[in-house]
Amino acid sequence: MIDETYAAAALKNDRAHQSQRRPYRHLVTPRPPRKICVDAYKYGWTVRELDPWHVAVRAWLDGPGRQRQLIISMKFENPWLHFSETATARARGDKTASQFNLQSITPGLVADLIRAGISAGWQPEETGKPAHFTMVGPRANFRLVAHTPG
Known part of the structure; x- marks a missing residue:
């Protein structure tokens, strides 16, 4: 009887916890900030997933104190969200796999x-x-547009 009550409570707690989770959050593993040197200045940077189709690159001047951050949406x-479509299309020789922009966010792009x-x-x-x-625009010749969050 105690085991059944415990199991029922654990199942109820797990279901409540699952309903609060975002289904796409497991695709990005939190990592410590990375470091980069741009034009003789050291910066820290991270990437965080906003939703399955957008990320935010956050950068700041590395050093003591709290400097103003740069946040770029x-x-x-995400290549893992499109893995089955791209793998199947490539196996068939289909050109639809190229419709996805599956480029990584590299230190060069962050710079x-x-x-x-x-x-x-x-x-x-x-x-x-x-x-x-x-x-805004392709990575080769993008531009930044200021916006207020909200």
């Missing part, structure tokens, strides 16, 4: 985003609220 098609953020008005040495931008 961008479209990102370009930091430079673009500075050009767009982000001042990393200042304190204050984060500067929010959205990346």
